[in-house]
Amino acid sequence: MKRVLVTGAGGQVGAAVVERLSGTCEVLAHDRSTLDLADSARIAAVIDAAKPHVVVNAGAYTAVDRAETDADAARAVNAVAPGAIGAAAKRVGAVVIHFSTDYVFDGTKDSPYVETDPVRPLGTYGATKLEGEQALAASGADHVILRTSWVYGPRGKNFLLTMLNAAKTRDELRVVDDQHGAPTSALQLARAVDALLARDDASLRAAKGVYHCSAAGEVTWWGFARAIFERQAALHPGSKVPRVIAIPSAEYPTPVRRPENSRLSNAKLVQAFGIALEPWDVALDEVLRKLASA
Numbered sequence: 001m002k003r004v005l006v007t008g009a010g011g012q013v014g015a016a017v018v019e020r021l022s023g024t025c026e027v028l029a030h031d032r033s034t035l036d037l038a039d040s041a042r043i044a045a046v047i048d049a050a051k052p053h054v055v056v057n058a059g060a061y062t063a064v065d066r067a068e069t070d071a072d073a074a075r076a077v078n079a080v081a082p083g084a085i086g087a088a089a090k091r092v093g094a095v096v097i098h099f100s101t102d103y104v105f106d107g108t109k110d111s112p113y114v115e116t117d118p119v120r121p122l123g124t125y126g127a128t129k130l131e132g133e134q135a136l137a138a139s140g141a142d143h144v145i146l147r148t149s150w151v152y153g154p155r156g157k158n159f160l161l162t163m164l165n166a167a168k169t170r171d172e173l174r175v176v177d178d179q180h181g182a183p184t185s186a187l188q189l190a191r192a193v194d195a196l197l198a199r200d201d202a203s204l205r206a207a208k209g210v211y212h213c214s215a216a217g218e219v220t221w222w223g224f225a226r227a228i229f230e231r232q233a234a235l236h237p238g239s240k241v242p243r244v245i246a247i248p249s250a251e252y253p254t255p256v257r258r259p260e261n262s263r264l265s266n267a268k269l270v271q272a273f274g275i276a277l278e279p280w281d282v283a284l285d286e287v288l289r290k291l292a293s294a
């Protein structure tokens with residue numbers, strides 16, 4: 001049985017990975033209370049002692065706007081920690097599976113991004129995540145970096161739960177309709193990790209590199225919001241469906257500009273591993289059903 005150490009286990013993706021792997025792997029789940037990713041010495045000590053076969057780094061500083069005024073904290077977790085994880089993993093012979101983001105790109109491309117496209121983050125979060133990718137690669141550890149987009153799930157802070165909460169009190173919502181991407185559920189990402197772990201060790205190590213890993217298809221935030229309410233109403237007849245007004249990003253200013261194009265081509269992931277994530281709307285149904293049964 002593989003021993004898998006998961007960081008950020010209290011987050012959306014970390015919790016889903018722990019849930020998915022428990023039963024098939026020996027899972028060592030660490031949240032902030034047992035492994036502070038801002039503490040490189042602690043990272044080294046925990047990984048040296050556990051000697052895992054795989055480290056899944058799902059921890060990150062994900063507050064995109066706050067990162068602008070809290071850059072040191074964002075950099076410690078997003079940029080420095082992946083390097084420290086890589087150094088320790090190399091020492092104990094572990095493979096690192098690390099998550100990154102479409103925010104390494106500026107969103108100006110007019111088709112889905114491939115892994116070799118030039119990077120140009122629009123803010124501190126994206127910049128520190130990019131530094132983290134580079135630090136992990138430079139550590140010399142065998143690693144798979146999964147860049148994903150628009151993550152949501154049945155728990156945590158995400159667009160789906162924000163929309164469902166807003167619908168309780170509001171009849172009308174204004175949502176941006178000029179950013180394009182693929183909402184990707186934490187459950188889909190956990191299955192992708194599981195599929196990677198099912199590979200034999202040598203082929204996983206040989207496939208070292210960056211991969212785009214997002215749900216199939218594309219939509220805007222407005223389209224996603226509409227789908228959330230339509231599908232929720234289908235699951236719970238009679239539930240309130242607020243009117244969703246499409247607005248341009250200019251009418252919803254944020255401290256950090258979001259990429260207009262967050263679409264990621266998953267062709268490399270499919271070719272290397274045969275892993276293809278389901279369409280975003282199929283995955284949305286799965287999460288809504290999970291919420292309903294909770």
Ligand SMILES: NC(=O)c1ccc[n+]([C@@H]2O[C@H](COP(=O)([O-])OP(=O)(O)OC[C@H]3O[C@@H](n4cnc5c(N)ncnc54)[C@H](OP(=O)(O)O)[C@@H]3O)[C@@H](O)[C@H]2O)c1
Binds near residue numbers: 014
């Ligand atoms: N969310 C998205 O839309 C999105 C999009 C693309 C890529 N990603 C990437 O996907 C991965 C998973 O993100 P997610 O959506 O699961 O984010 P999340 O729900 O915010 O989870 C991140 C976890 O990291 C933890 N963390 C933050 N600072 C820490 C520290 N110093 N020590 C230990 N743990 C710390 C957080 O703990 P606290 O709750 O205690 O802060 C949280 O549990 C990340 O690499 C992220 O960059 C996310």
